[in-house]
Amino acid sequence: MRISLFFLLVLLSFTSLNAQQQICGDQISKLLLEKKYPGVNAIIEHTFAKAQKEENLQRSSVVLKIPVVFHVVYNNDAQNISDQLIQEQIDILNEDFRRANANASETRDLFLPVAADAEIEFFLAGEDPEGSPSSGITRTETDITSFTNIDLAALFEAITECGFDLQDPEILACIFEFIGLDEGLDLDAMKFDESGGKDAWDTDRYMNVWVANLSIDAGGMESPFILGFAYPPMEAPNWPDGTLPENLEDVEGVVLHYQVVGRTNPNLGALAGINDQGRTAVHEVGHYLGLRHIWGDGDCTEDDGIDDTPAAGSNSQPTYDVPSCSDTHGKDSCENDMLPDMIENYMDYSVESCQNMFTIQQVDLMRNMLLGPRSGLLENTISSTNDITNIKLAVLPNPSTGLVQVSGTDHNIDIKVFSQAGQLIHNQTKANRSIDLSFLENGIYFLELSFEGFTEIHKLAIVK
Secondary structure, three states: OEEEOHHHHHHHOOOOOOOOOEEEOHHHHHHHHHHHOOOHHHHHHHHHHHHHHOOOOOOOOOOEEEEEEEEEEEOOOOOOOOHHHHHHHHHHHHHHHOOOOHHHHHOOHHHHHHEEOOOEEEEEEOEOOOOOEOOOEEEEEOOOOOOOOOOHHHHHHHHHHHOOOOOOHHHHHHHHHHHOHHHHOOOOHHHOHHHOOOOOOOOOOOEEEEEEOOEEEEOOEEEEOEEEEEOOOOOOOOOOOOOOOOOHHHHOOEEEEHHHOOOOOOOOHHHOOOOOOOHHHHHHHHHHOOOOOOOOOOOOOOOOOOOOOOOOOOOOOOOOOOOOHHHHOOOOOOHHHOOOOOOOEOOOOOOHHHOOEEEHHHHHHHHHHHOOOOOHHHHOOOOEOOOOOOOOOEEEOOOEOOEEEEEOOOOOEEEEEEOOOOOEEEEEEEEOOEEEOOOOOOEEEEEEEEEOOEEEEEEEEEOO
16 A cells, blocks of 8 residues: 655645655555455465466466456546546556566566566456456545544544654554554445445455555645555465454455556646656555565565565655655665665565566466466456457356366467466367366466457366
8 A cells, every 4th residue: 555645744844835745555555454354364374375376487478357347436526537648557567567568678687587577467457347348447425524534633642652653563553453444434435335435346356456546634734644555365274263353245346546657647736746657556465466565664674575576674755855766775774684776676665657566476476366366356357448359258067077168269279287385287289179177286377368359268167
């Protein structure tokens, strides 16, 4: 999650209205989630550790495609962002996750060996959960002026009492308890019709993105407070009933402040030059697919669990003056690791125009999450709104003992079979539509089915 500290800077110094600090609100969302559902953060840790240990013995070359629905929840015309801006945001996600971004060439030489194409793509869903044609965008007018409407005076009093470092989990918890936000702030209100928002589409089958106003009133001037947040995957097959949030399926997804969607957003205001490249969404989708901040939300003794991101003792968010990228290349908050901080990484807080890469191991973890707890997204074969074809394949029966039939085409099919860890274990070209996979052991597999430039991915359970 990203939070704008502009409101705090206004209180502390009136010398520069352009002084901005943006941090992701991941810590706030976890704090509130743990308060509401004790034990849930341990589940997140369990899922992360499981995905981290999966071995990709052979990297799959299959592109994993995620259907997306944008829910625009607006109180005025400015908040009701355009379809064009949303498509621009989809394009940015695809550029950055495929390492096709224009500034990929700006990755420093020492980090080029670990810079990776995630081979993950996003498209606006062409059908809603009932099977009706859709643009992949919903619009909901609301009476809620802001979904983070906080008493600024009480917040300033709490900060004065607890401390100014909102990146310190203990200080953050103190502030929330001091003003009762741990009981009264509902970050998920925009996700429900009954609280002025929009109910989610099936979160197993769609990546839901809510766009809403997350500002606060700073002395009569609206200032962005939270720029975005997302819950990471949670999977707990061995956890007792009642440990997972009861409404987990209703809240999973990404939330974005309306001013940071796309790179030509007319509402940027003071966020221009800092959060103006549409990469708040890239950062939050990284969280949605299991990634952590590269500094581990702590000092040099903390870690993000990813070996090919250098240790960092702090984030790279700007304070008052917005630095050039070259100005931040010298940042080395953990000198003992012999590497500078990776300000290029999308999971830092650096100026968005300086961000340009995910690492190989970050990509591996995100893909493992997609092939594991987020695998329902890959089963959703709904068409893109830009598709010109209407081909839909099916693999039956499913579950199967190994003999399957592919329906939906008369073509012979190229088939690749991947394990849940993304390992290619079978490759067959020009296969008949009746396919014998009885040699596979019991388990979950992913089938990449291709013919004449068309490709779909299907999950198959083998049960003998």
